[in-house]
Amino acid sequence: MSLTTPSLSGHLNKWFDSDFNFHHLYPLYIRELAQKHWTPLKVAQKASDFLAAKSGAKILDIGSGPGKFCLSGAYYNPAANFYGIEQRNDLVFYATTAKEMLGLSNVTFIHANLLELDFREYDHFYFFNSFYENLPGTQKIDNKLSYSRSLYNSYNRYLCDQLKKMPAGTRLATYHCSEEEVPGGYHLVGTEIDHLLSFWIKV
Ligand SMILES: C[S@@+](CC[C@H](N)C(=O)[O-])C[C@H]1O[C@@H](n2cnc3c(N)ncnc32)[C@H](O)[C@@H]1O
Structure with missing residues (x-):
C-alpha cells in the first residue's frame, strides 16, 4: 500500500490521515482546487462535531x-x-464516486441549485462562503458558469430567508464568512481556527 493511495479494504482511516491522502480520492484537477476551495479535514471535524450534537441529525x-x-x-x-447540495454536475459525480470508495452510507449528494431547496427538511447547516465566486476579482472553480454580483446577492438573500425560517436550536457552522452573512437570531457561541470557523445557534 502506498501512502498516496490508501487501500480500500480495511484501512478507511488512511484516507482521513491527512488532507493529502484524502485528496487522492479525486482526479488531479479537483485535487488542484483543494487548497483554495475545499474544507480542510480538521475544520470539517470540528464543524461536523458541533452540528452532529444529536444522534440522527x-x-x-x-x-x-x-x-x-x-x-x-x-x-x-x-x-x-x-447531505450536500451542489450545482456542478462533475463535482456531484466525484462526490458520489468518493462516497462509494469510502463505503459511507450516511451521506447523500443532490445535484441542484440551492434555490430549489427547502431548508426545513434539514436540522443543521454548514456554509463555506459558497457564493464568493460571483464577486469580481475572486478565484473561480471553473469557467463554465456565469458569475455576477446580482447572483451573489440573490443567493445570499435566499440563504438568509431560509435560515430565518428554521426553529430555535438550529445550528450553523460558517467557514471564511463575515457576520453580516448570518441572519439576526443566530447567536455566536464559539470560534475556532483563528476565528475562521464560527459556530452559531438560533435562539
Ligand atoms: C467553497 S466551495 C465549498 C465546497 C464544500 N462545501 C467544502 O467545504 O469542501 C462552494 C461550492 O458551492 C457551490 N455553489 C455555489 N453556489 C451554489 C448554488 N446556488 N447552488 C448549489 N451549489 C452552489 C459551488 O459550485 C462550489 O462547489
Whole structure:
C-alpha cells in the first residue's frame, strides 16, 4: 500500500490521515482546487462535531463541491446524516464516486441549485462562503458558469430567508464568512481556527 493511495479494504482511516491522502480520492484537477476551495479535514471535524450534537441529525452542506465536508463529517460522526447540495454536475459525480470508495452510507449528494431547496427538511447547516465566486476579482472553480454580483446577492438573500425560517436550536457552522452573512437570531457561541470557523445557534 502506498501512502498516496490508501487501500480500500480495511484501512478507511488512511484516507482521513491527512488532507493529502484524502485528496487522492479525486482526479488531479479537483485535487488542484483543494487548497483554495475545499474544507480542510480538521475544520470539517470540528464543524461536523458541533452540528452532529444529536444522534440522527440531518446536516446540510450548502454548496458541497466534491463532498469533502459531508464525507469527512459522515466518517467522524456516523450517527448523523449528511447531505450536500451542489450545482456542478462533475463535482456531484466525484462526490458520489468518493462516497462509494469510502463505503459511507450516511451521506447523500443532490445535484441542484440551492434555490430549489427547502431548508426545513434539514436540522443543521454548514456554509463555506459558497457564493464568493460571483464577486469580481475572486478565484473561480471553473469557467463554465456565469458569475455576477446580482447572483451573489440573490443567493445570499435566499440563504438568509431560509435560515430565518428554521426553529430555535438550529445550528450553523460558517467557514471564511463575515457576520453580516448570518441572519439576526443566530447567536455566536464559539470560534475556532483563528476565528475562521464560527459556530452559531438560533435562539
Ligand atoms: C467553497 S466551495 C465549498 C465546497 C464544500 N462545501 C467544502 O467545504 O469542501 C462552494 C461550492 O458551492 C457551490 N455553489 C455555489 N453556489 C451554489 C448554488 N446556488 N447552488 C448549489 N451549489 C452552489 C459551488 O459550485 C462550489 O462547489
